[in-house]
Amino acid sequence: MKLATVRHGGRTTAALVVAGGYQPLPARNLSELLSLPQWKEILKDASSGHCGPDALPASAIELLNPVPNPTKVICCGLNYADHILEMGRELPEYPTLFAKFADTLTDPEAQIPADESMDLDWEAELAVVLGSTLQDATEDEAAAAIAGYTVANDISMRDWQRRTLQWFQGKSFDRTTPLGPVLVTADELDPVAGLEVICTLNGEEVQRGNTKTLVFSAARLLSYISTFTILRPGDVILTGTPGGVGMGMVPPRFLQDGDELLTEIPGIGTLKNRISLRVAATA
Known part of the structure; x- marks a missing residue:
C-alpha cells in the first residue's frame, strides 16, 4: 500500500x-x-x-511530508561502498550516525532555502519509517517493526559541516530535508533485494546507487540504534547516500540558486525540489 x-x-x-x-x-x-x-x-x-x-x-x-512529527530522525553516513570510497575512507565496522530535528524535514516539492551556505550538496537516500516501538531489538524484530519506506534527500551545508569534526550543524538546517512523496508499506518493497536510488540535477543524473550494496541494511541499522535509544512509531531513519555527491567530484560541485533537484526511488516516487540560494545575491 x-x-x-x-x-x-x-x-x-x-x-x-x-x-x-x-x-x-x-x-x-x-x-x-x-x-x-x-x-x-x-x-x-x-x-x-x-x-x-x-x-x-x-x-x-x-x-x-508524510511523517511530520517523528520523535527521532537518525541518519547513517557512509553506508554505500562506492560513497565511502569516494570520500577516501575504509568500510566501517560500525555505522556512522548523526541526528536531525523534525524541523529539518520538509515537503516533497518544497523549495529548499539556503541563506547561510555556499557549499550546498545533495544526498539521495532511502528513508525507513517505524511502525512500532523498538528497543534492544534483534534484526528480525527490527525488520518486523518497519512500517514502510519513503524517499529523502539529506541536503547538506558542506561549509558548515567542515567547521568542526561533528557533522550536526551542516546537516540540520530547518526545512532542508525533503521527504516523500508517499510511504510504501514494508510488505511491498525489499531494500535487501535492491532498490535504485537516483538523483538528477537540472536533468543530469548525478547519483545512481542500489540498496542491495548497503553496508548496513535497514534492519541492521534499526537493531543497532535500538540498543542505545528507543525508537517509536513514526520515527525516521535515513540509510545513507550512494556515490556521486558534489563534494566528491573533482573539482567539487555544489548547488546553485534556481537548480532543480529530483530524487527518485522507483516504486516509491520522486521528490522535486528547487534551490533558493538567496545568499548568492548578497555574496
Missing part, C-alpha cells in the same frame, strides 16, 4: 492512495496514524483499492 499526508481545503489528512485519488484515513497525518495501536487494522479496512464517497481526487490535493 501507498500512504500519504495530504492537504485539501486548508486541512491535512493521512490518506491511502487508491485508484483515482486519495482515501482519507482517521488521522491528520501519518505520524498520528502510526501512533495508533490499531493502524494496521485501519489500513486493512480501507484497502479495497477503490475510491469511497469521501475520496479526494489527485488534482485537488497537495502532497506533504
